Amino acid sequence: MTRTKATVPAVGYAPAWNPELDPLASAIREMACSFRPSGVLFAAAQTGLFAALMPDGLTAVEAGRATGMAETSARLLLNGLVSLNLAVHDGVQYRPLPALNDAVLMRGFLAEARAHHREAAAWLRTAAFLRGLEDVPIAYRRELLDGRMAERPGIRAMNRQLAQVVLDRMGALASQARRVLDIGGGDGDFCEALLACNADARVEILDLAGGIGMCQRFATGPDADRVTLRIDDARTATTDTRYDLIIINELLELFPQAEKRAIVERAVAALAPGGRVAIVKFALDRDGVQPAGAALFSVRMTLKSDGAYLESDDEVAALLSACGCDAIERLDIAGIKSVILGRRPGAAGILRERDGMSETRATAGELALWRELISVATSFRLAGVLFAAAELDLFSHIPPQGGSAAEIAERIGTSTVGAEVLMNALAAIGIIHKEAGCFAIHDDVRALLARGPRCILPEILQFRAENEIWLQLGDIMRSPGARPEAARIMESAHLPEYLTSVAMANQPAADLLVERIAPLLEHARRVLDLGGGSGTFSDRLLSVAPQLQVTLFDRPEVIGQNGPRFVDQIRAGQIVLESGDALDFTLPERFDLVLVSDLLHYFSRDEKRRILANARQALAPGGTLIISKFRLDESGASPPAAALISLKVHLQRPEAYLEEDREAAALLRELGLEAVTVETLDEAKSVVRGRAALS
Incomplete structure (x- = not known):
């Protein structure tokens, strides 16, 4: 059996956008994020948060004191539990599920969480294990044999x-x-x-x-x-x-x-x-x-x-x-x-x-509870098989006409059994398909996951790196100053690549937003895309309103990669690139529209206000400030994916969190904007907007 190491596109490779592939790409990204619910459960068990909630519940402040976490960290982790239906919140106190408010049952539940936490760490090494490059931990292998x-x-x-x-x-x-x-x-x-x-x-x-x-x-x-x-x-x-x-x-x-x-x-x-x-x-x-x-x-x-x-x-x-x-x-x-x-x-x-x-004769309610808990605790497995396939570059090694497990195993350097079991799992979740022992991949999936101009494998591997961090979530939440370097993406040299992957995921939202604000664009001339990253929103704005002059503003290392992409628009005067810090900037121009898209959640509340104050100063009289963001209701726990995104950014910076929609609206009102509204863009995104006075 060969032991060659397959290669995947370098991190930072920017795939070509194809709107027809958006739903499929979104579904694959959702699978790649399936480790997050497990991570929340593991962290709650590791920090003692579950035990602290019993029997009468706690406020976020009390939970932080009981577990050694800051209030924000405790609140975000508790909201994560609520989003997964593992805790309840009455607006003041967080409480365990009634079914879990039992000391014996809770001890058993925590034992399950610890066991699956160990398993999740092993699953991240699946590709190396299947290739024989690393040994599976003995404790994991002998879990059953050792009783x-x-x-x-x-x-x-x-x-x-x-x-x-x-x-x-x-x-x-x-x-x-x-x-x-x-x-x-x-x-x-x-x-x-x-x-x-x-x-x-x-x-x-x-x-x-x-x-x-x-x-x-x-x-x-x-x-x-x-x-x-x-x-x-x-x-x-x-x-x-x-x-x-x-x-x-x-x-x-x-x-x-x-x-x-x-x-x-x-x-x-x-x-x-x-x-x-x-x-x-x-x-x-x-x-x-x-x-x-x-x-x-x-x-x-x-x-x-x-x-x-x-x-x-x-x-x-x-x-x-x-x-x-x-x-x-x-x-x-x-x-x-x-x-x-x-x-x-x-x-x-x-x-x-x-x-x-x-x-x-068994208790049906107890069994249903165990099944639900174990389902959350093992949600990482879905992402695990996708990560293993990405590391093996499996999708590039499946022939166009399909192939047997033995043939593909030879190409990726694994045993036939290992390749077949992995591909069976991928077929089970709909990534590839199997018929009469032949594994094949649909052309649309191949376009996204095999090497090529629209490949999103680097993005999948970024999720794998994030998974490694989430396995440390409990420790990080209790020691905010000890965040691993990989977690501090906003401070790392990989920020441009990270923002590129975010931009690709944001393409559908950019289309929806531009459609929603089309009436504003008819009369606008100057637009500021604040924290615009790789220019996804700038590009979409110009596609429907070419008369605009869009100023794309972001950090120098991000703006530096945009010059080649927008060379024609820059020459035509449609795009102006400006670098700086959203927390401290002034521009001589005044803008009819200022767009702040998926930026605020990387900052503390005071920093969010500073950014919006700067954006407010950049508005022309009667101009509109628009915040495009992940939708989060007043509970801080719904939609569930948004509550988990809040934890994700909190891992990157201890002060950061995803603001609720009502908080974003309140900030605009504090800054004196009028006609403030909150609109639902789709299941995942909201638009919060306000208008400056005419004089």
Whole structure:
């Protein structure tokens, strides 16, 4: 296997804009930002913010004191929790969700958050792991083998309910079995459920030493005479006992194909005539693509063990058939899990499905809560597979006609299993597609993610760098002076490249804004684009109102890169480039329109006011000042993406935050502007405007 390092376009490469690709580009950017909800949860757990909220709630000031954060940091993190429905705010106090206001449940939740925080750090190295350039951390790889799932009450709660549901669905197979072998059953959940529903069952649990450690409770419990604990390896274990029922729960995905077969062969050999083997697993279609959560889970398994992957339901059915089972059936568990049943002996049977789910004795509300929390805690996985593909330059290595996993693996320098699992996950989230084992990429996606003039891969890799910072969010919020250099983008040499990527994301908003203010442009002559970055808004203004003279004002290092881009407009007198500091500038001209677009959120409240005061001074009598910004309501938590953007800029500068729409309007009124309005531009953006007096 080759170990060549693929290259991607250099950071700062400015892609050509194509409005037809905007919706797709926006969707890809949204996937690339999916790590942010996880980051908020991890930071709240790390700083002790969740615990501080119990039991009666706190104000932002009190939360800051309790956790060692500044008030602004605490408020923004709390708003992030509210935006994710992980806390509530009554306008004064922040409180935990009622369902989480329980000490035992909260401890379990925090344990889940810590575990997924560790996993998120590992997922950022996926490309290097798949290429064999770095080793996956041992603690992450051995999490299951060392019995650390005992520390994961959220997973345990779901597993307990799963065991009850599965046994209910199996009916007499479970309630009438006398001799049961639970392979890899170290958590004891299936054993417990079996003992409860079948008074005559005798259960033997087979697992490695780390797993069996979680089952010692059976040795001294009331059912000690009905449970046997056996330390052994399912791949090599043999026994003279014959069992009526053998359960293999979420075990096969930890192993490569040959070892999966070894486990199943030994299980089938240990069945009594007419006995059944039940293989419980995450449901996965024959292509390995749906449900999407299962395809992402397969990537997790590949990271945990070389060659491991989540097998499809059809693969398990075929494996049971190959090992001599007949009467093969599939039980669907709410579209999330599957139980593949096989009977010994008999010829190969047809895989049959029975949909639906029996009632369960588990608490439905608690299970729903755990699922919601774990969904937030694992949201980083979506971004993780996109980042890995970007680092591998995978999209440039998929042939136009498509290719097999083996062919593409050779091109990107990974194992075939690693490439297939990664591409299955990408197909699951709609980035590429798979048909009959062939992976292909749509032309529009190729235009954005393969090397070329419209490629946004550098932008995706900037999100990856941001992800690294968000994993440190808790520490940064408590130590604002210790922000890593990578977080201080506004102070770094990469500011022009960062603003270029922002400009590309802003193209749709620029179109909408220009359309909204078209009546103003008919009579305007001079426009100031304050903090205009790479000139996205200036360009769009001139496209509909070529009579304008637009002054594009920004920091020197930003303005320096705009000269070549606007050389024709500069010669024609349509654009004037001015460099300086928005906090301290004066210009001799007075402008009919001053535009402040996506600038204020990088500054403190006092700095926002200074910038707007300077903008106000630049207005001609009767001129209009327009603030184009991310929409944020008075709760500071909606839309959720805006609350997370506020945290993002706060990471860059400890004083910065995204102002609410009403705050922006209040600042304009403080500066004496008239007819101040707040308008919704689209789901993400708002326009706040005010007019200077005529005299």
